[in-house]
Amino acid sequence: MKDVVNAARLDIAESLRARWFVIYSLVFGGLVAVLFSFGLADSRVLGFTGLSRLLVTYIQLSMAILPVFVLITTVRSLAGDREAGVLEYMLSLPVSLGGWYWGRFIGRFAVVFLPVFLAMVGAAAYGAVKGAAIPWVQFAVNTALLLSLALCFLGIGFLVSSVARSSDIAQGGAFMIWLGLLLFLDLVFLGLMIRGQTPAATVVAIALLNPLQAFRTAAMMLFDPELVMLGPSAYVILDTFGYAGYLLWAIAYPAALGLLCGAAGYLVFRSRDLP
Amino acid sequence: MIKIEAVTKAFRSRPVLDSLSLEIGAGDRVALIGSNGAGKTTLIRCLLGEYTFDGSISIDGLSPRNDRREVLSRIGFVPQLPPPLKMPVSELVRFAATLSGIDTAAIIGVMERLGLAYDEVRARPFVKLSGGQKQKILAAIALGRPSRLLILDEPTANLDPAARKALFDLLGERRSDPVIISSHRLEEVAGLVNRVIEIDRGRIVLDDRVADGGSAGAVASCVLRLSRPDPAFAAAIREWGFKEGRDRLEWCGEIAAADRLRFLGTLARYGSLLTSIDIESEPPGARLVAQGGAGK
Numbered sequence: 001m002k003d004v005v006n007a008a009r010l011d012i013a014e015s016l017r018a019r020w021f022v023i024y025s026l027v028f029g030g031l032v033a034v035l036f037s038f039g040l041a042d043s044r045v046l047g048f049t050g051l052s053r054l055l056v057t058y059i060q061l062s063m064a065i066l067p068v069f070v071l072i073t074t075v076r077s078l079a080g081d082r083e084a085g086v087l088e089y090m091l092s093l094p095v096s097l098g099g100w101y102w103g104r105f106i107g108r109f110a111v112v113f114l115p116v117f118l119a120m121v122g123a124a125a126y127g128a129v130k131g132a133a134i135p136w137v138q139f140a141v142n143t144a145l146l147l148s149l150a151l152c153f154l155g156i157g158f159l160v161s162s163v164a165r166s167s168d169i170a171q172g173g174a175f176m177i178w179l180g181l182l183l184f185l186d187l188v189f190l191g192l193m194i195r196g197q198t199p200a201a202t203v204v205a206i207a208l209l210n211p212l213q214a215f216r217t218a219a220m221m222l223f224d225p226e227l228v229m230l231g232p233s234a235y236v237i238l239d240t241f242g243y244a245g246y247l248l249w250a251i252a253y254p255a256a257l258g259l260l261c262g263a264a265g266y267l268v269f270r271s272r273d274l275p
Numbered sequence: 276m277i278k279i280e281a282v283t284k285a286f287r288s289r290p291v292l293d294s295l296s297l298e299i300g301a302g303d304r305v306a307l308i309g310s311n312g313a314g315k316t317t318l319i320r321c322l323l324g325e326y327t328f329d330g331s332i333s334i335d336g337l338s339p340r341n342d343r344r345e346v347l348s349r350i351g352f353v354p355q356l357p358p359p360l361k362m363p364v365s366e367l368v369r370f371a372a373t374l375s376g377i378d379t380a381a382i383i384g385v386m387e388r389l390g391l392a393y394d395e396v397r398a399r400p401f402v403k404l405s406g407g408q409k410q411k412i413l414a415a416i417a418l419g420r421p422s423r424l425l426i427l428d429e430p431t432a433n434l435d436p437a438a439r440k441a442l443f444d445l446l447g448e449r450r451s452d453p454v455i456i457s458s459h460r461l462e463e464v465a466g467l468v469n470r471v472i473e474i475d476r477g478r479i480v481l482d483d484r485v486a487d488g489g490s491a492g493a494v495a496s497c498v499l500r501l502s503r504p505d506p507a508f509a510a511a512i513r514e515w516g517f518k519e520g521r522d523r524l525e526w527c528g529e530i531a532a533a534d535r536l537r538f539l540g541t542l543a544r545y546g547s548l549l550t551s552i553d554i555e556s557e558p559p560g561a562r563l564v565a566q567g568g569a570g571k
Contacts, residue, residue: 003344006373010362017361089358089413092323093374094348274325 003099004106011107020073021111027069028119031061036126051127052135056223058123059142062116063215066146067153067181070112071174074157078104079170082161088275097270105158105262113150117143138222141247145218148255152211153178155258159265162272181212186230204236211254218250276301276424276453277322282330284317284477291317292328293477299453299470306464307457309474315457316355318474319428322455323352334424348375351417355428355457357409360401364393364412367401375420382419389415389441406433418445425454431463436515440494440531443467463537495535498553499526499542508545515541530554 015021035054081087091100120142124134156177164170183189184206190213193203207213217237220229225243227234237246277299284292291314299305307315320326324339324346332339339346360367372379383393389411396404401412410433417425425446431439446454446467456464461471473481497517501508504523515538517528530538535554542549 003374006370010366010370013366014362084359085354085356086358086360088320088325089352089354089360091325092347092350092352092354093371094344095374096344271327273320273327275320 001099003095004103007095007100007103008107008110009103011104012111014077015108015111018073018077020069020076021115024069024073024112025115027065028062028115029122031058031065032119032123036123051124051132052138052223054123054127055120055135055138055142056219058120059145059219059222060216062146063149063212063219066112066116066149067212068175068178070150070153071157071160071178072171073112074108074154075161075164075170075174076167078158078161079164079167082275083167085275091274097274098266101158101266101269105154109151109154112154113147116146116150120146141218141222141251144251145215148251148253148258149211149215152254152258152261155261155265159261159268162265162268181210184210185213185216200236208237208249208253211257214250214253218247221247221250276303276335278331278333279318279321280331282318282321282328282332284314284321284326284328291477292321294330295474295477295479296330297472297479297482299455301453302451303470304450304454304468305456306461306468306471307455307474308459308461308471310459313474314477315474316428317477319352319426319455319457322426323347323350348421349423351420351422351425353410353413353417353425353427353430355432357401357406357413357433362401363398364401364404365397367412368393368397368416371416371420377419377421381421382415385419385445386411386415388445390438391415407435407438410434411438414442414445418449423452425449425452426457427454428457429459430456431458436531436534439534443531460537463534493556494529494531495554495556497528497530497538497555498551499549500524500551501526501548502550503548505545505548508548511541511545 032054035057081090091097120139124139128134157174160170160173160177164173186207190203190207193206194200207217217227217230221227221243224230227237230237241249277297279295279297279299282292282295283290291312295314295318307318309315317326321328321332322334322339324343327340334346335349337346362370368379368382372382386393391408391411396408396412401409404412410430414427414430417427431442434442454467456467458464469484471481471483472479499512499517501524509519512526512528515528515530517526519526542552
């Protein structure tokens with residue numbers, strides 16, 4: 001446990017000093033500021049007012065930014081450490097491989113999740129000062145969804161870093177994974193598959209297994225509980241899962257996938273050459 | 276203490292260690308020599324449990340891969356190339372000390388003995404330091420930890436003569452601990468070791484005992500006389516900490532015993548300028564006087 005805490009502390013400190021973290025924090029902090037400055041919290045669209053509207057927009061934008069940011073920065077630093085000889089030295093110190101790996105996982109998770117969460121907290125605090133009602137349930141669901149998404153892509157990033165032998169390959173692999181998941185959103189290939197008469201069950205299965213689509217559908221559900229915007233697929237989703245059941249799936253599945261990928265990455269990491 | 280049995284390590288089917296077997300006892304201070312690509316660093320990484328390999332390695336009966344925490348708590352390691360760590364020196368020292376269960380003062384004490392003021396570097400990113408400063412910090416961590424086995428991969432590559440002497444002094448104080456020093460140049464580490472192992476293409480081609488270099492940390496005073504003043508010589512000899520005499524023809528300084536061969540190598544470049552070389556070892560006894568030129 002001591003090794004986990006030490007490695008996590010080291011990773012957090014290292015990330016806080018890194019330029020990517022500054023940019024990452026500015027992007028999410030800036031996003032909230034921009035949404036406020038556009039008067040989104042004050043507008044009334046589809047019956048949404050105050051922070052609800054802002055949070056819905058924020059979470060949709062987060063889906064576009066968070067996964068690729070988490071993936072690329074994670075594989076860059078982890079695979080880069082191996083290439084630069086950092087691992088050769090750090091792993092010559094008496095630290096267990098499990099402690100090192102999971103410590104860095106936890107540290108990195110804190111670093112990628114907290115700015116996203118704190119931006120949301122900042123929005124809620126600002127809204128409260130301005131006298132807006134805070135939609136606490138939506139806030140909690142948003143938090144859980146973002147936490148799950150961050151965990152998912154962090155796990156994938158750790159797996160890619162363990163498998164790839166160079167930072168170039170790791171970055172390329174991470175980018176391709178992100179692109180693949182992006183293409184299998186309802187807006188792109190899934191839409192085409194439906195138009196191409198692909199069986200609905202196949203399309204829905206892909207949508208459910210794609211963590212980005214699972215997140216996107218759940219985010220949609222927050223302002224469109226009947227999933228009218230999604231079309232006929234909504235029937236399959238709501239009949240199979242129900243409203244609460246689907247939200248639970250959208251939170252639990254990406255998190256479980258991330259942890260599974262993280263565990264697979266650890267098995268690869270400990271069974272191969274370390275530096 | 277270390278038992279290496281038929282260790283083979285290959286990268287993309289190219290063997291780097293080829294069924295290498297070796298035993299290193301508790302009193303062995305080993306110079307691991309060999310040309311680039313001979314397999315020295317690979318062997319060290321296998322000893323540190325960082326590489327997978329065929330065969331077996333045990334240190335005090337433990338596997339460096341499976342019992343890595345316990346094994347690595349007994350090993351102090353200095354890598355050939357300092358890692359590009361962005362963390363401040365204080366954080367690196369604290370991390371190493373915490374993992375080793377010691378106070379940072381032990382590491383800082385060694386750092387000061389190597390001539391590095393901790394307070395001046397503690398807040399600076401490790402990667403921004405000079406090569407010599409980095410090497411001193413890594414050596415201080417390796418020597419400050421309660422390790423029983425020291426593995427040093429080209430430890431003096433970036434050190435100035437004074438720091439090299441200090442490092443040799445520190446190593447001289449730990450003569451009861453086994454040491455493995457990897458180096459391209461035997462003459463530099465000859466004073467510190469009692470066994471020389473040469474590796475070539477992953478195999479041991481030489482395993483020899485050498486006379487005890489008990490004076491590794493000793494200093495010899497040296498006086499050089501020139502036929503005429505020379506700016507290039509002056510610049511080279513000042514790097515060794517030598518001071519110019521009044522007539523600009525005499526230079527005086529001290530040489531660590533372990534640096535003697537390297538020092539003579541430097542002098543050889545200025546053979547035509549030198550009229551006398553006088554090296555007196557401390558404690559007195561071994562006096563070498565060469566008159567009339569370096570080649571004599």
